[in-house]
Amino acid sequence: MIHPVRLLVLSALVAGCATFPELDTAERSAAARVDYPKLVPLGPLLARAGSDDRIDAALPDTLAARAAALRARAALLRGSPITAAERTRLRNAGQRNAARLAGG
Numbered sequence: 132m133i134h135p136v137r138l139l140v141l142s143a144l145v146a147g148c149a150t151f152p153e154l155d156t157a158e159r160s161a162a163a164r165v166d167y168p169k170l171v172p173l174g175p176l177l178a179r180a181g182s183d184d185r186i187d188a189a190l191p192d193t194l195a196a197r198a199a200a201l202r203a204r205a206a207l208l209r210g211s212p213i214t215a216a217e218r219t220r221l222r223n224a225g226q227r228n229a230a231r232l233a234g235g
Contacts, residue, residue, distance in 0.1 A: 213221070 211218075
């Protein structure tokens with residue numbers, strides 16, 4: 132008799148080899164409708180990439196402010212989602228329920 136795990140693995144392998152023509156056809160027809168990208172010379176692209184027209188003097192300050200805001204948000208997320216009073220109340224309720232289940 133064949134082991135159930137081996138049968139499951141064999142079934143998964145056979146199912147993975149199956150083709151789905153409706154999916155293949157849809158993908159091919161969508162790809163056929165798309166235009167090829169325009170080819171442009173590399174020189175002007177490199178010249179634009181090296182220019183400083185998108186960076187202003189306030190960028191370091193802006194980035195520092197964003198970084199500080201993200202650090203503050205991360206500190207809040209690292210904190211406990213419940214207060215100490217809520218934690219105590221939940222612990223006491225759990226102990227009461229455990230005692231009730233043990234005694235009943």
